[in-house]
Amino acid sequence: MSVEADTGRLKTEADEPGWEVDPDDEWGVAVIATVGRQLRLRREAVGMRAADFAKAVGYGEDLVYKVEGGKRIPREEYLDKADDVLNAGGLISATWEDVKKVRYPKKVRELGKLEAQAVEIGVYECNIIAGLLQTPEHARAVIGAAQPPYSPDDVDRMVAARLARQSVFDRDPAPSIHFVLEEAPLRRQVGGTMVWRQQLERLLEVGRLNSVTLQVMPTNTEPHPGLDGRIELLKFPDGTAVARADGLFNGRPTTDPKQLRIIELQYGIIRAQALPPRESLTFIEQLLGET
Structure with missing residues (x-):
């Protein structure tokens, strides 16, 4: 060029x-x-x-x-x-x-706070296992791989913040939470074999919760709208919503109805193309059995 x-x-x-x-x-x-x-x-x-x-x-x-x-x-x-x-x-x-x-607007910067208020959460992850699903050991390995590296204190702080977000699973009434994860990150043995196995076991544990639906997107599948990266969609009790997608609208959170419809459309196509929930859990069980 x-x-x-x-x-x-x-x-x-x-x-x-x-x-x-x-x-x-x-x-x-x-x-x-x-x-x-x-x-x-x-x-x-x-x-x-x-x-x-x-x-x-x-x-x-x-x-x-x-x-x-x-x-x-x-x-x-x-x-x-x-x-x-x-x-x-x-x-x-x-x-x-x-x-x-x-770079995100002040009112939507801290997604953890928004997740704590949402009645419906949808997440698609392209390259990693979603933060809401990570074990402490997996989170530490992922955060510790950053370059330039974080200080030990920063790593501890970031791991704690990530794990604190997982309190969303303990809410009563629980929000409806849906995840779509790519197959490749599930096969990546982040932190070593033991940490990887514990992470897969955690996915099975969360995936069996009544409030959670977990789907796996096979690597051997047709192209889909999530190839540009992560998508997160949050809906709130008053009917409002906020969403972001790496490949749309500068990757910034949006509350604009027209932009929300586009992100929802893309997320819906991804869900339709991924393995059904039961087959997805079976897929993860098979990965565990390969070790």
Whole structure:
């Protein structure tokens, strides 16, 4: 791809709506302002003008000023390109861990809180076992595999937060929860054979709950709308809903009725294409029997 074509593509993506900083989100404003200031100071430290930097990373100069001024949330690829251009040794790329936490609107950022209020939860996972289903050992192995690595304290905090979300299964009355998991992550022995077996046993335990439906999407199947990544759909007692899909609407949570219908359509197709619940549990039992 030519530089001109690549530049045009990136600039179009960056200017899509939904990446502005919410002025009422104090934490989000602080995080994005700090990241923007770091970018500007590093650029100035190497003696690079904003125009030259913009050309080097493949974005418009106006967008560069917005990011450095804390007015625009940078995408992950922007930070990665900036890291390379400024020879930051991964320090700029690492800021994505903070940026991605504030890229969602304040009112829908903490999905754990929303899950605790939902009467219906639908989750499709493409590459991992859903966090609501992970054992402590599996969660620790997955979180511990991140690069750059988290500190031991951060790992402990993140594992605890993930496990706390699983209190949703203990609610009375229980919400209706539906999972669709891809076959490949079920076969990946994360954490070793024993941890993997315990994880499969946990899936069987949860999958047999009256409030839970668990389905497996076989690897040997036709293409489906979930190939772009994760989908989560939450419905609440007052009839409202929020959903997000990695491949739609910048991957950000949405409450827009038209966008919700599209995500629901995709999730419905995925459910229809996956193995039925009973066959799915049998499939997991067979995986356990292979060890």
